[in-house]
Amino acid sequence: xxxxxxxxxxxxxxxxxxxxxxxxxxxITVPAIGQAIVALSGLKAISRQPEAGDKxxxxxxxxxxxxxxxxxxxxAVILILVFANPMRSFILxx
Amino acid sequence: xPRKNKxxxxxxxxxxxxxxxxxxxxxxxSSGDYEPEPVADEIAPDLVFTVGPIQVTSTVIxxxxxxxxxxxxxxxxxxxxxxxxxxxxxxxxxLAEAIQGIIAQNIGTENxxxxxxxxxxxxxFIGVSNLLGLIxxxxxxxxxxxxxxxMALVVFFLVPYFGIRTHxxxxxxxxxxxPIFLMLPIEIASEIARTFSLSFRLFGNILGEEIIIAxxxxxxPIIVPVPMMLFSIFTGVLQAYIFTLLSCVYIGGAVKAHxxxxx
Numbered sequence: 522x523x524x525x526x527x528x529x530x531x532x533x534x535x536x537x538x539x540x541x542x543x544x545x546x547x548x549i550t551v552p553a554i555g556q557a558i559v560a561l562s563g564l565k566a567i568s569r570q571p572e573a574g575d576k577x578x579x580x581x582x583x584x585x586x587x588x589x590x591x592x593x594x595x596x597a598v599i600l601i602l603v604f605a606n607p608m609r610s611f612i613l614x615x
Numbered sequence: 616x617p618r619k620n621k622x623x624x625x626x627x628x629x630x631x632x633x634x635x636x637x638x639x640x641x642x643x644x645s646s647g648d649y650e651p652e653p654v655a656d657e658i659a660p661d662l663v664f665t666v667g668p669i670q671v672t673s674t675v676i677x678x679x680x681x682x683x684x685x686x687x688x689x690x691x692x693x694x695x696x697x698x699x700x701x702x703x704x705x706x707x708x709x710l711a712e713a714i715q716g717i718i719a720q721n722i723g724t725e726n727x728x729x730x731x732x733x734x735x736x737x738x739x740f741i742g743v744s745n746l747l748g749l750i751x752x753x754x755x756x757x758x759x760x761x762x763x764x765x766m767a768l769v770v771f772f773l774v775p776y777f778g779i780r781t782h783x784x785x786x787x788x789x790x791x792x793x794p795i796f797l798m799l800p801i802e803i804a805s806e807i808a809r810t811f812s813l814s815f816r817l818f819g820n821i822l823g824e825e826i827i828i829a830x831x832x833x834x835x836p837i838i839v840p841v842p843m844m845l846f847s848i849f850t851g852v853l854q855a856y857i858f859t860l861l862s863c864v865y866i867g868g869a870v871k872a873h874x875x876x877x878x
Contacts, residue, residue: 582857594819596823
């Protein structure tokens, strides 16, 4: 195999797309499980003590936002990979 | 005809109408022979003009339009304030009371007037700029990374400002090394990381929403994107609320830093 004449531009695009799909799946599933746990325990806490609902509500929203930012990081990385890859000009030439 | 049957008939008519509109838009798309624009071009801001080294993009123009609208609206609403509130004044007062509730819960009730102007400005600015994309012809400033980073940097500098104002310079710096000296790098890293997460959360949420709407426009432009745009109202307001809540929590962390050891 001649390493110098491989179609690196095509390989680059294929690898980018192949990484993007499983990456977004993995990056959404794991925070989703975490968010489900947070929502579940928040619901349990409110049903046990409804008078503390306001305080629990804001804390639950806060933790959901924290967990959501993980999925957003993955989304940002995937978007950069697909649309604005900094290596693109290096591999594909100009 | 009984009433129930009439309702069912109306429902079926509406569903058929929606499906017909979607089919028309699909067929319009497939019969036309123009190239669909890449999604990235539709999202990215355009360069309008340059002032020396500074590039003024369409994001900045949209932000100026929004600031003008907000200022003029605030002037109009503020001019007509009465003791007995009307509908519009009620809405504005509800918004102000909601923001004051967030401040009271996370920073503290004493001198909450000190924090109210800047927190309310952040909340209203981000909320309106998330919703600005719904007006035809205008685009939200928030899917451009510069706007969320600017907002997060405002919070990044507000935290030491209010901390020093409350506890003095020495008192604020002392909370970095509060239990032991080893906490210093962790505290600094967390300040930088939360600025990143604050800006990227807003940016990623609104950008993802805009990309989904743009893709739906490319597939079927007439009625299919409407439910997603309705959902984007919810996302925009929720993200503004979360940004406000988190900045209040961060400011509260600096302001309340030494209350437990003092008392």
